[in-house]
Amino acid sequence: MLPRNFTEDQIMFRDAYRKFLEKEVAPNVERWREQGIVDREIYTKAGEMGFLMVWPEEKYGGMGDEDFRFEQIIIEETANVYAGDWTNTLHSRLVGPYLTRFGNEEQKDRFLPKCVSGECILAVAMTEPDAGSDLAGMKATAKDMGDHWVLNGSKTYISNGINADLVVVAAKTDPENNPHAVGLFLVERGMEGFERGRNLKKMGMKAQDTAEMFFNDVQVPKENVLGDPSKGFIYLMQGLAEERLIGACGFIAAAQKAFEVTREFVMERKVFGKPLSAMQNTQFKLAELRTEIDVAQAHVDACVAAFNDGKLTAEDAAKAKLYTSEVLGRMVDEGVQLHGGAGYMDEYPISRMYTDARITRIFAGTSEIMKLIVSREVFSEGFTPYIDRS
Structure with a gap:
């Protein structure tokens, strides 16, 4: 896989957040699923550690660093412990920016500190x-x-x-x-x-x-x-590209995890006296999916870089959301198939990942809506082939 070029500070942030998840989140995921809701306290615990909203200015309690890669790390590591149900990024990066983009100083002073601390959930x-x-x-x-x-x-x-x-x-x-x-x-x-x-x-x-x-x-x-x-519709449209980028980061992170658990399973499962991984069909299936996931990850990382530069278009965000959700769908479906009967059992992670993944082609705009957005670019007067773009 291509290098991803996270900074040294971001690598340290990833390590610290991973330890937080292992201590405070992973042990509670099963209970949260059973009760149908996460404990409110997880927001305040994340807020205390600086892992909830990292981008607001320091005067509101944040780090003041708007580099989206910090949120990308949070999304990836949360998916890695099967805690995508905890919609911390919805709070911190999807809804939170409405306050800073469109709110006045009084609104920011009134709400942002409690949002950063986790006292006020969005x-x-x-x-x-x-x-x-x-x-x-x-x-x-x-x-x-x-x-x-x-x-x-x-x-x-x-x-x-x-x-x-x-x-x-x-x-x-x-x-x-x-x-x-x-x-x-x-x-x-x-x-x-x-x-x-x-x-x-x-x-x-x-x-x-x-x-x-x-x-x-x-x-x-x-x-x-x-x-x-009177301009709320415009405001919502401005936030949709970021929402779809958030989705794409989460979908490809989930695909990475589904690949990992499937790979481990087929290397252990024996069929006709051999590991399932020794079968050419298994090798070809996972080779195809590995390629799709890596290509999708490269596109997502490019979209993150474009977003940081203020250049992410609605069309490119739609492409990322469309493709990553479809890749995730293929990955979890093949993962269940390669698990055999075990893949249908709730005790195996791939079973839950399969059902969790189905919504990704619906929320933040359905796949059909994403195709409509991309098609508008394709058939616009200003469309230029990729090779002609500066």
């Missing part, structure tokens, strides 16, 4: 029963009442839905005159009219709390609006 509520990848179809509304907004509507499939203390809620602010006018509202735990449904049971990602949310005449103060209340 979620974002976009998806509705009839509006998933198509955000323009949302029905939640917010009405300007002068000194506050009144929020009504419902959201579903919200990750961190039970644990969240602060939810970035998207709602239409002028549905009659401008259906594309959307605001982002900071809804806090305990606000009157804000209710949560049950913790939804899922095929995989068992420890990730996922819930419905209901907003019945919730009075949201003006100081809890992020930026311009």
Whole structure:
């Protein structure tokens, strides 16, 4: 595999975070899956160690280093201990940046320190029963009442839905005159009219709390609006490239782990007196997957570098999300097949990885939506062959 060029500080960070996971996370994963939610304390423990939100400025409690590779390390190492259910990156790198990109100084001072420490857990509520990848179809509304907004509507499939203390809620602010006018509202735990449904049971990602949310005449103060209340749709679009990069990093990390456990299994499993790894079919299957994973990893690393330089496009992020989720799907499927009957047993990691992986082709935009985004680039007037790009 090609060298990845992490800095010395990042290598030390990886080692420290790996030890944290071994002590505080790995021993609890099974219990979290059984109870359907991670303990809130894991956020504060990660916050105390500086592993929750590393990028905010030091005055908010962070390291002040926005190099995405720190988050990439967190994603990779979390996957390595089968703890992808703990959506720490959703809190720290997907939702958190909304506060710094679009929030004012008062909002940052009020919320960021508690987010960095883990006292305040974050979620974002976009998806509705009839509006998933198509955000323009949302029905939640917010009405300007002068000194506050009144929020009504419902959201579903919200990750961190039970644990969240602060939810970035998207709602239409002028549905009659401008259906594309959307605001982002900071809804806090305990606000009157804000209710949560049950913790939804899922095929995989068992420890990730996922819930419905209901907003019945919730009075949201003006100081809890992020930026311009008519430009939320634009704000959401700006965050989607990073969300898909986060996904791609996690998907390829999971594929790496699935490959590792499958390789170990086929080297130990005997068939007709020989290790399964001695069979040419096994060798060819894993050679193909090793190649796909390494190529995907190189593309993801290039996307991380582009993101750090402010040059990651929506199209390239979509390609990364599309390809890594598909590679992961192939890897876990082949992993189960090569495990044989054992692969269908919950006690084997590959079984859980198989069910956990299925959602990756759906959330953060389905594979079909990713193809649509890429096709727009392919058929645009400004499209140039790769060899012609500077």
